[in-house]
Amino acid sequence: MASSNIEEDLLPFLPKCEHHIHIEGALTPELLFTLAKKNNITLPTDDKAFTSPATLTERYRHFASLDDFLHYYYIGMSVLITAADFEALATSYFSRAARDTVRHADVFFDPQAHLSRGVDYPTLLAGLSAAQSHAKQTLNLTSELVCCFLRHLPAQASLATFHLPALQASFASGAVRAIGLDSSEAGFPPHLFADLYADARALGLNLTAHAGEEAPPEYIRSALDDLHVSRIDHGRRLPEDPELLARVAAQGTLLTLCPISNVFLRGVGSVSELPVREFLDAGVKFSINSDDPAYFGGNYIGENYAAVQRAFALSVGEWEGVCRAAIEGSWCGEGRKGEMRGELERVVGAWRAKYGDEA
Numbered sequence: 446m447a448s449s450n451i452e453e454d455l456l457p458f459l460p461k462c463e464h465h466i467h468i469e470g471a472l473t474p475e476l477l478f479t480l481a482k483k484n485n486i487t488l489p490t491d492d493k494a495f496t497s498p499a500t501l502t503e504r505y506r507h508f509a510s511l512d513d514f515l516h517y518y519y520i521g522m523s524v525l526i527t528a529a530d531f532e533a534l535a536t537s538y539f540s541r542a543a544r545d546t547v548r549h550a551d552v553f554f555d556p557q558a559h560l561s562r563g564v565d566y567p568t569l570l571a572g573l574s575a576a577q578s579h580a581k582q583t584l585n586l587t588s589e590l591v592c593c594f595l596r597h598l599p600a601q602a603s604l605a606t607f608h609l610p611a612l613q614a615s616f617a618s619g620a621v622r623a624i625g626l627d628s629s630e631a632g633f634p635p636h637l638f639a640d641l642y643a644d645a646r647a648l649g650l651n652l653t654a655h656a657g658e659e660a661p662p663e664y665i666r667s668a669l670d671d672l673h674v675s676r677i678d679h680g681r682r683l684p685e686d687p688e689l690l691a692r693v694a695a696q697g698t699l700l701t702l703c704p705i706s707n708v709f710l711r712g713v714g715s716v717s718e719l720p721v722r723e724f725l726d727a728g729v730k731f732s733i734n735s736d737d738p739a740y741f742g743g744n745y746i747g748e749n750y751a752a753v754q755r756a757f758a759l760s761v762g763e764w765e766g767v768c769r770a771a772i773e774g775s776w777c778g779e780g781r782k783g784e785m786r787g788e789l790e791r792v793v794g795a796w797r798a799k800y801g802d803e804a
Protein backbone atom coordinates (compact mmCIF):
# COMPACT_ATOMS: atom_id res chain seq x y z
CA MET A 446 0.00 0.00 0.00
CA ALA A 447 1.15 3.53 -0.75
CA SER A 448 1.64 5.73 2.29
CA SER A 449 -0.66 8.69 2.71
CA ASN A 450 -0.65 12.07 4.31
CA ILE A 451 -4.26 12.87 5.19
CA GLU A 452 -3.71 16.62 5.07
CA GLU A 453 -2.49 16.52 1.49
CA ASP A 454 -4.11 13.41 0.06
CA LEU A 455 -7.61 13.54 1.57
CA LEU A 456 -8.65 16.93 2.98
CA PRO A 457 -8.37 18.93 -0.26
CA PHE A 458 -10.78 16.52 -1.96
CA LEU A 459 -13.51 16.14 0.66
CA PRO A 460 -16.85 17.74 -0.30
CA LYS A 461 -17.20 20.52 2.28
CA CYS A 462 -20.15 22.44 3.70
CA GLU A 463 -19.49 25.84 5.24
CA HIS A 464 -21.99 26.90 7.92
CA HIS A 465 -20.20 29.82 9.52
CA ILE A 466 -19.04 32.47 7.09
CA HIS A 467 -19.96 36.14 7.51
CA ILE A 468 -20.00 37.48 3.98
CA GLU A 469 -18.79 40.86 5.24
CA GLY A 470 -15.87 38.97 6.81
CA ALA A 471 -14.80 37.84 3.34
CA LEU A 472 -14.01 41.45 2.34
CA THR A 473 -10.29 41.41 1.57
CA PRO A 474 -8.20 44.55 2.26
CA GLU A 475 -7.63 44.82 -1.50
CA LEU A 476 -11.35 44.81 -2.36
CA LEU A 477 -12.00 47.14 0.59
CA PHE A 478 -9.63 49.78 -0.84
CA THR A 479 -10.93 49.30 -4.39
CA LEU A 480 -14.55 49.83 -3.32
CA ALA A 481 -13.66 52.76 -1.04
CA LYS A 482 -12.11 54.52 -4.03
CA LYS A 483 -14.98 53.68 -6.39
CA ASN A 484 -17.63 54.82 -3.90
CA ASN A 485 -15.75 57.86 -2.55
CA ILE A 486 -15.77 56.50 0.99
CA THR A 487 -13.29 58.20 3.32
CA LEU A 488 -11.59 55.61 5.51
CA PRO A 489 -10.50 56.69 9.02
CA THR A 490 -7.63 59.15 8.75
CA ASP A 491 -6.62 58.88 12.41
CA ASP A 492 -5.72 55.16 12.16
CA LYS A 493 -2.54 54.36 10.22
CA ALA A 494 -3.87 50.85 9.56
CA PHE A 495 -5.99 52.38 6.80
CA THR A 496 -2.96 53.60 4.84
CA SER A 497 -2.95 50.70 2.38
CA PRO A 498 -4.09 47.08 1.97
CA ALA A 499 -0.69 46.01 3.31
CA THR A 500 -0.94 48.06 6.54
CA LEU A 501 -4.49 46.87 7.09
CA THR A 502 -3.45 43.25 6.57
CA GLU A 503 -0.71 43.75 9.14
CA ARG A 504 -3.15 45.29 11.66
CA TYR A 505 -5.48 42.31 11.22
CA ARG A 506 -2.73 40.07 12.58
CA HIS A 507 -2.98 41.68 16.02
CA PHE A 508 -6.61 41.66 17.14
CA ALA A 509 -6.86 41.80 20.93
CA SER A 510 -10.41 40.42 21.18
CA LEU A 511 -13.72 39.90 19.39
CA ASP A 512 -14.62 43.56 19.97
CA ASP A 513 -11.29 44.81 18.62
CA PHE A 514 -11.96 42.79 15.44
CA LEU A 515 -15.57 44.01 15.21
CA HIS A 516 -14.35 47.63 15.23
CA TYR A 517 -12.49 46.95 11.94
CA TYR A 518 -15.24 44.71 10.58
CA TYR A 519 -17.89 47.45 10.82
CA ILE A 520 -15.58 50.08 9.30
CA GLY A 521 -14.64 47.67 6.51
CA MET A 522 -18.19 47.00 5.41
CA SER A 523 -18.86 50.76 5.07
CA VAL A 524 -17.42 50.54 1.53
CA LEU A 525 -20.28 48.27 0.38
CA ILE A 526 -22.86 50.50 -1.29
CA THR A 527 -24.32 49.09 -4.51
CA ALA A 528 -25.77 45.71 -5.46
CA ALA A 529 -22.67 45.20 -7.63
CA ASP A 530 -20.45 45.67 -4.54
CA PHE A 531 -22.30 42.93 -2.65
CA GLU A 532 -22.20 40.73 -5.73
CA ALA A 533 -18.44 41.24 -6.13
CA LEU A 534 -17.88 40.43 -2.46
CA ALA A 535 -19.96 37.26 -2.50
CA THR A 536 -18.54 36.14 -5.84
CA SER A 537 -15.01 36.50 -4.52
CA TYR A 538 -15.94 34.35 -1.51
CA PHE A 539 -17.72 31.68 -3.58
CA SER A 540 -14.82 31.44 -6.06
CA ARG A 541 -12.33 31.01 -3.24
CA ALA A 542 -14.54 28.50 -1.39
CA ALA A 543 -15.01 26.42 -4.54
CA ARG A 544 -11.23 26.01 -4.72
CA ASP A 545 -11.49 24.35 -1.29
CA THR A 546 -14.22 22.02 -2.68
CA VAL A 547 -17.03 23.71 -0.75
CA ARG A 548 -20.24 22.30 -2.23
CA HIS A 549 -22.75 24.10 -0.01
CA ALA A 550 -22.54 27.26 2.13
CA ASP A 551 -25.01 28.77 4.59
CA VAL A 552 -23.91 32.40 4.41
CA PHE A 553 -24.43 35.01 7.17
CA PHE A 554 -25.12 38.65 6.42
CA ASP A 555 -25.78 41.60 8.75
CA PRO A 556 -28.66 43.72 7.37
CA GLN A 557 -28.81 46.11 10.35
CA ALA A 558 -25.20 47.16 9.71
CA HIS A 559 -26.15 48.14 6.14
CA LEU A 560 -29.61 49.62 6.72
CA SER A 561 -28.13 51.99 9.33
CA ARG A 562 -25.79 53.36 6.61
CA GLY A 563 -28.60 53.97 4.14
CA VAL A 564 -28.07 50.82 2.04
CA ASP A 565 -31.47 49.33 1.48
CA TYR A 566 -32.28 45.67 1.85
CA PRO A 567 -33.40 44.97 -1.75
CA THR A 568 -30.05 46.36 -2.96
CA LEU A 569 -27.88 44.10 -0.83
CA LEU A 570 -30.13 41.11 -1.40
CA ALA A 571 -30.04 41.60 -5.19
CA GLY A 572 -26.24 41.53 -5.11
CA LEU A 573 -25.99 38.48 -2.86
CA SER A 574 -28.66 36.58 -4.82
CA ALA A 575 -26.94 37.25 -8.15
CA ALA A 576 -23.68 35.85 -6.76
CA GLN A 577 -25.52 32.81 -5.39
CA SER A 578 -27.07 32.01 -8.79
CA HIS A 579 -23.73 32.43 -10.52
CA ALA A 580 -21.98 30.15 -7.99
CA LYS A 581 -24.63 27.48 -8.42
CA GLN A 582 -24.39 27.57 -12.21
CA THR A 583 -20.63 27.85 -12.62
CA LEU A 584 -18.98 26.51 -9.45
CA ASN A 585 -21.20 23.58 -8.37
CA LEU A 586 -21.69 25.50 -5.11
CA THR A 587 -25.18 25.90 -3.64
CA SER A 588 -25.92 28.33 -0.82
CA GLU A 589 -28.54 29.72 1.51
CA LEU A 590 -28.61 33.09 3.24
CA VAL A 591 -28.77 33.47 7.02
CA CYS A 592 -30.06 36.88 8.12
CA CYS A 593 -28.13 37.79 11.27
CA PHE A 594 -29.18 40.27 13.95
CA LEU A 595 -26.73 42.37 15.96
CA ARG A 596 -26.91 41.55 19.64
CA HIS A 597 -25.11 44.74 20.75
CA LEU A 598 -28.19 46.67 19.57
CA PRO A 599 -31.47 46.64 21.53
CA ALA A 600 -33.58 43.52 21.00
CA GLN A 601 -36.46 45.81 20.04
CA ALA A 602 -34.38 47.04 17.06
CA SER A 603 -33.85 43.50 15.79
CA LEU A 604 -37.57 42.82 16.06
CA ALA A 605 -38.42 46.00 14.15
CA THR A 606 -35.89 45.11 11.43
CA PHE A 607 -37.20 41.54 11.21
CA HIS A 608 -40.71 42.88 10.59
CA LEU A 609 -39.75 45.34 7.84
CA PRO A 610 -41.75 44.51 4.70
CA ALA A 611 -38.58 43.92 2.65
CA LEU A 612 -37.28 41.30 5.10
CA GLN A 613 -40.66 39.65 5.41
CA ALA A 614 -40.84 39.44 1.60
CA SER A 615 -37.43 37.75 1.49
CA PHE A 616 -38.59 35.15 4.02
CA ALA A 617 -41.86 34.59 2.15
CA SER A 618 -40.09 34.13 -1.20
CA GLY A 619 -37.49 31.73 0.20
CA ALA A 620 -34.62 34.08 -0.72
CA VAL A 621 -33.69 33.95 2.99
CA ARG A 622 -34.53 30.85 5.01
CA ALA A 623 -32.70 31.31 8.30
CA ILE A 624 -31.77 33.79 11.01
CA GLY A 625 -28.75 34.11 13.28
CA LEU A 626 -27.42 36.28 16.12
CA ASP A 627 -23.92 37.79 16.06
CA SER A 628 -21.65 40.70 17.08
CA SER A 629 -20.36 41.36 20.64
CA GLU A 630 -21.28 38.41 22.82
CA ALA A 631 -20.55 38.99 26.51
CA GLY A 632 -23.28 41.03 28.18
CA PHE A 633 -25.82 40.27 25.44
CA PRO A 634 -27.29 36.86 26.37
CA PRO A 635 -29.51 35.00 23.92
CA HIS A 636 -32.68 35.16 26.02
CA LEU A 637 -32.94 38.90 25.25
CA PHE A 638 -33.86 37.88 21.69
CA ALA A 639 -36.55 35.32 22.56
CA ASP A 640 -39.35 37.34 20.89
CA LEU A 641 -37.38 37.67 17.64
CA TYR A 642 -36.70 33.94 17.54
CA ALA A 643 -40.31 33.09 18.39
CA ASP A 644 -41.47 35.13 15.39
CA ALA A 645 -38.84 33.57 13.12
CA ARG A 646 -39.83 30.12 14.31
CA ALA A 647 -43.46 30.84 13.55
CA LEU A 648 -42.41 31.48 9.92
CA GLY A 649 -40.61 28.12 9.80
CA LEU A 650 -37.16 29.67 9.43
CA ASN A 651 -34.01 27.78 10.41
CA LEU A 652 -32.44 29.13 13.60
CA THR A 653 -28.88 29.52 14.78
CA ALA A 654 -27.01 31.86 17.16
CA HIS A 655 -23.44 32.60 18.16
CA ALA A 656 -22.93 31.27 21.69
CA GLY A 657 -19.93 30.16 23.70
CA GLU A 658 -17.41 32.00 21.50
CA GLU A 659 -16.27 34.30 24.32
CA ALA A 660 -19.13 33.89 26.80
CA PRO A 661 -19.71 30.91 29.13
CA PRO A 662 -21.86 27.81 28.49
CA GLU A 663 -24.96 29.47 30.01
CA TYR A 664 -25.20 31.36 26.72
CA ILE A 665 -25.32 28.05 24.85
CA ARG A 666 -28.02 26.77 27.21
CA SER A 667 -30.02 29.97 26.71
CA ALA A 668 -29.72 29.71 22.90
CA LEU A 669 -31.09 26.16 23.10
CA ASP A 670 -33.83 26.74 25.68
CA ASP A 671 -34.92 30.32 24.95
CA LEU A 672 -34.29 30.60 21.20
CA HIS A 673 -34.79 26.94 20.19
CA VAL A 674 -31.87 26.99 17.77
CA SER A 675 -30.89 23.86 15.87
CA ARG A 676 -27.25 24.95 15.51
CA ILE A 677 -24.80 26.77 17.78
CA ASP A 678 -22.20 29.01 16.16
CA HIS A 679 -18.83 28.36 17.83
CA GLY A 680 -19.83 26.66 21.10
CA ARG A 681 -16.17 26.19 21.93
CA ARG A 682 -16.76 26.70 25.68
CA LEU A 683 -19.36 23.90 25.84
CA PRO A 684 -17.11 21.36 27.69
CA GLU A 685 -17.00 23.70 30.70
CA ASP A 686 -20.49 22.34 31.44
CA PRO A 687 -20.28 18.51 31.16
CA GLU A 688 -24.02 18.06 31.65
CA LEU A 689 -24.75 20.46 28.78
CA LEU A 690 -22.09 18.75 26.65
CA ALA A 691 -23.88 15.42 27.15
CA ARG A 692 -27.20 17.02 26.27
CA VAL A 693 -25.87 18.63 23.06
CA ALA A 694 -24.38 15.27 22.04
CA ALA A 695 -27.62 13.40 22.79
CA GLN A 696 -29.87 15.79 20.89
CA GLY A 697 -27.49 16.08 17.93
CA THR A 698 -27.15 19.88 17.89
CA LEU A 699 -24.44 20.89 15.42
CA LEU A 700 -21.66 23.25 16.52
CA THR A 701 -20.16 25.39 13.77
CA LEU A 702 -16.54 25.60 14.94
CA CYS A 703 -14.13 28.24 13.61
CA PRO A 704 -10.68 27.13 14.83
CA ILE A 705 -8.44 29.77 13.27
CA SER A 706 -10.89 32.56 14.19
CA ASN A 707 -10.63 31.51 17.85
CA VAL A 708 -6.85 31.91 17.67
CA PHE A 709 -6.95 35.29 15.88
CA LEU A 710 -9.48 36.63 18.41
CA ARG A 711 -7.48 35.26 21.37
CA GLY A 712 -10.07 32.82 22.67
CA VAL A 713 -7.27 30.22 22.64
CA GLY A 714 -3.52 30.39 22.18
CA SER A 715 -3.48 27.74 19.45
CA VAL A 716 -5.86 25.39 17.62
CA SER A 717 -4.55 22.50 19.73
CA GLU A 718 -6.21 24.10 22.81
CA LEU A 719 -9.68 23.70 21.30
CA PRO A 720 -11.82 20.82 22.63
CA VAL A 721 -11.97 18.96 19.32
CA ARG A 722 -10.96 15.62 20.90
CA GLU A 723 -13.55 16.10 23.66
CA PHE A 724 -16.22 16.72 21.02
CA LEU A 725 -15.20 13.63 19.03
CA ASP A 726 -15.09 11.45 22.16
CA ALA A 727 -18.45 12.72 23.45
CA GLY A 728 -20.16 12.35 20.06
CA VAL A 729 -20.84 16.09 19.70
CA LYS A 730 -21.46 16.93 16.04
CA PHE A 731 -19.53 19.84 14.55
CA SER A 732 -18.57 21.43 11.26
CA ILE A 733 -15.33 23.31 10.61
CA ASN A 734 -15.57 26.83 9.21
CA SER A 735 -13.70 30.04 8.43
CA ASP A 736 -15.89 32.78 10.11
CA ASP A 737 -14.22 35.94 8.69
CA PRO A 738 -11.40 34.60 6.53
CA ALA A 739 -10.32 37.93 5.02
CA TYR A 740 -9.67 39.25 8.54
CA PHE A 741 -8.03 36.10 9.86
CA GLY A 742 -4.90 35.81 7.75
CA GLY A 743 -6.72 34.84 4.55
CA ASN A 744 -7.35 31.42 6.07
CA TYR A 745 -10.38 29.92 4.35
CA ILE A 746 -12.13 26.64 5.16
CA GLY A 747 -9.43 24.37 3.71
CA GLU A 748 -6.81 25.93 5.97
CA ASN A 749 -9.12 25.39 8.97
CA TYR A 750 -9.46 21.69 8.07
CA ALA A 751 -5.67 21.44 7.77
CA ALA A 752 -5.10 23.21 11.11
CA VAL A 753 -7.43 20.75 12.85
CA GLN A 754 -5.58 17.85 11.29
CA ARG A 755 -2.18 19.19 12.36
CA ALA A 756 -3.45 19.64 15.92
CA PHE A 757 -5.56 16.50 16.40
CA ALA A 758 -4.53 13.92 13.74
CA LEU A 759 -8.04 12.75 12.93
CA SER A 760 -8.41 9.36 11.26
CA VAL A 761 -10.03 8.99 7.84
CA GLY A 762 -13.13 7.60 9.55
CA GLU A 763 -13.28 10.66 11.79
CA TRP A 764 -13.04 13.00 8.80
CA GLU A 765 -15.78 11.04 7.09
CA GLY A 766 -17.92 11.60 10.20
CA VAL A 767 -17.16 15.34 10.32
CA CYS A 768 -18.09 15.75 6.65
CA ARG A 769 -21.24 13.66 7.04
CA ALA A 770 -22.37 15.74 10.02
CA ALA A 771 -21.74 18.90 7.98
CA ILE A 772 -23.79 17.56 5.08
CA GLU A 773 -26.70 16.46 7.29
CA GLY A 774 -26.62 19.75 9.22
CA SER A 775 -26.70 21.91 6.08
CA TRP A 776 -29.78 23.93 5.24
CA CYS A 777 -30.00 22.70 1.66
CA GLY A 778 -32.53 20.34 0.11
CA GLU A 779 -32.49 16.54 0.35
CA GLY A 780 -31.45 16.20 -3.29
CA ARG A 781 -28.35 18.28 -2.75
CA LYS A 782 -27.50 16.34 0.41
CA GLY A 783 -27.77 13.12 -1.60
CA GLU A 784 -25.27 14.43 -4.16
CA MET A 785 -22.82 15.40 -1.43
CA ARG A 786 -23.22 12.05 0.38
CA GLY A 787 -22.40 10.31 -2.91
CA GLU A 788 -19.31 12.46 -3.48
CA LEU A 789 -18.13 11.84 0.10
CA GLU A 790 -18.48 8.07 -0.38
CA ARG A 791 -16.55 8.22 -3.66
CA VAL A 792 -13.71 10.32 -2.24
CA VAL A 793 -13.29 8.24 0.92
CA GLY A 794 -13.70 5.00 -1.06
CA ALA A 795 -11.00 6.03 -3.54
CA TRP A 796 -8.70 6.97 -0.66
CA ARG A 797 -9.24 3.58 1.04
CA ALA A 798 -8.69 1.71 -2.23
CA LYS A 799 -5.37 3.47 -2.64
CA TYR A 800 -4.06 3.60 0.92
CA GLY A 801 -5.83 0.81 2.82
CA ASP A 802 -8.38 0.96 5.59
CA GLU A 803 -6.79 3.36 8.05
CA ALA A 804 -3.33 4.01 6.63
Ligand SMILES: Nc1ncnc2[nH]cnc12
Binds near residue numbers: 736
Ligand atom coordinates in the same frame (compact mmCIF):
# COMPACT_ATOMS: atom_id res chain seq x y z
N1 LIG B 1 -16.68 35.85 15.10
C1 LIG B 1 -17.76 36.63 15.21
N2 LIG B 1 -18.45 36.64 16.36
C2 LIG B 1 -19.52 37.43 16.53
N3 LIG B 1 -19.97 38.24 15.58
C3 LIG B 1 -19.31 38.27 14.40
N4 LIG B 1 -19.55 38.98 13.29
C4 LIG B 1 -18.60 38.64 12.39
N5 LIG B 1 -17.76 37.74 12.92
C5 LIG B 1 -18.19 37.49 14.18
Ligand SMILES: [Zn+2]
Binds near residue numbers: 465467736
Ligand atom coordinates in the same frame (compact mmCIF):
# COMPACT_ATOMS: atom_id res chain seq x y z
ZN1 LIG C 1 -19.10 34.24 13.45
